[in-house]
Amino acid sequence: MRPLDFLSSIKVKLGIVIVAAVAATVAVTGLGAWADIPWVVGGVLAGAISLTMVQFLARGMTSPLREMTTAAKEMAQGDYERRVTATSRDEVGELARVFNQMSAELAETDRLRRDLVANVSHELRTPISALQAVLENLVDGVEPPDPVTLRSMLEQVERLGRLANQLLDLSRLESGAVPLQTQPFEVKELVERIVREARGPGHRGPDVNFEVRISPPTLSLIADPERFHQVMTNLVANAVRHSPGGGTVEIVAAGSDGKIRFEVADEGPGIPEGERGRVFERFYRSDAARSSDGGTGLGLSIARWIVELHHGEIHAEGREPAGCRMVVELPEI
Ligand SMILES: Nc1ncnc2c1ncn2[C@@H]1O[C@H](COP(=O)(O)OP(=O)(O)O)[C@@H](O)[C@H]1O
Ligand SMILES: [Mg+2]
Structure with a gap:
């Protein structure tokens, strides 16, 4: 007592x-x-x-x-x-x-750190094992060093490179090591550049059509142009990768009520409602994406960090009859 x-x-x-x-x-x-x-x-x-x-x-x-x-x-x-x-x-x-x-709170941080280490090791191991298997076959002479084999090896190496870059980026963002360099810029120019890059050599996924709507057409934004470019590139790359061949990816930007709203929508399978919040977690990938594409599951968590650093908000929505719409809202400072 x-x-x-x-x-x-x-x-x-x-x-x-x-x-x-x-x-x-x-x-x-x-x-x-x-x-x-x-x-x-x-x-x-x-x-x-x-x-x-x-x-x-x-x-x-x-x-x-x-x-x-x-x-x-x-x-x-x-x-x-x-x-x-x-x-x-x-x-x-x-x-x-x-x-x-x-x-x-410390226990939670510790848990996240352990998860991160486990995830990173797992993500590193997959491409490394694949590379090792192919290299062993090459060395043993089981497989000839033909362009197809070499290309598959290159893909694994590219995946490792992407993973390393994204991890570095995420840790820089989280530690606040790279301050935002905000400046005004034209949304139209940025979107055109992203579409050009998404169509350009080295893009992954099917060929799609782009539909861009910016209202007003002279819409400008005060943000860190490189960082914001990264957000939009991520969203557009996801939309392209999940699109059916010949599908349309819509990019919409509109300013109203002191906010600028960006939308990237595709006609792919969409994200099930229960997973829409989780896709922004580090390393989260749907089972389908996990087995098929070379993604890392870090793109959207990086995007969310950048959007939040700009005091904005990002979320995923469904689309009728099918598809995914990613919405980013930034305050018009
Ligand atoms: N446009 C989309 N359509 C359907 N699923 C999507 C879309 N964008 C993201 N996702 C889901 O969210 C997951 C996480 O995306 P992301 O963080 O960009 O990782 P990655 O693209 O490397 O797999 C993807 O693996 C996928 O399951
Ligand atoms: Mg992605």
Whole structure:
């Protein structure tokens, strides 16, 4: 039992403990004088009673501090599971609650870090195993070094390169190492460049038609042009990759109500409703994408970081009869 837990100030608690001790001493001394007990015996008795009372009343005042010390030591060893008792309403209790919150957050960060390491290793291992298998066959003379084999090897190496670049990018974005360099620029120019690049050599996926609508046509944006280019390139590359051959990818930009809304829509299979939030997580790929394309599952998490750095918002929507629409909304600063 912690008798003074209901009090919200440690000063009041200490006050009560002192007053109780003094009262006990006075009472025992008075009684001693009345019963003619020698003052030494009375003093010792008063001291013992006061100490017992203090022990009882002060229970729970400092134990959270000791618990925190133990927990902090365990945390330093990498164990974030320990929580401290935070029933008291005073400053120590408040500290204990904040401490528990902190350890929960550290536990979550630690979990994310472990997941990241596991994911990165897994993603690295896949192309490396594929390369190793082909190289072994080449060395053993089981397979001839023909252009098809070499091309498949090149694809794995490209995938490794993309993965390394995107990981580096994500870690730079997350650590805030690269500040945004915002400046005004024309949306039309940017979109035209992206379409040119998406059609150009080296693009992955089927040939598609692009439909671009920008209203007003002179729409301009204040953002980091390179970073925003990266967002749109990612969305357009996804749309192209998920499009059926000969399909249409729509790119729409419109400014209204102090916001600029960008949409990239395709006629592919779309993203099931339950997965629409998760596709922005690192390494998240639908099962279909996981087995078939050479994606890394990092594109959309990078896009979300960049959009959020611009104080904007990004989400995925469905499309009738089928398809996916990615929406980015940025404040018009
Ligand atoms: N336009 C789209 N149509 C259908 N699914 C999509 C689309 N864009 C993204 N996705 C899904 O979201 C996942 C994550 O996308 P992304 O982060 O860009 O990774 P990657 O493109 O490297 O697979 C994709 O693997 C895919 O499952
Ligand atoms: Mg992608």
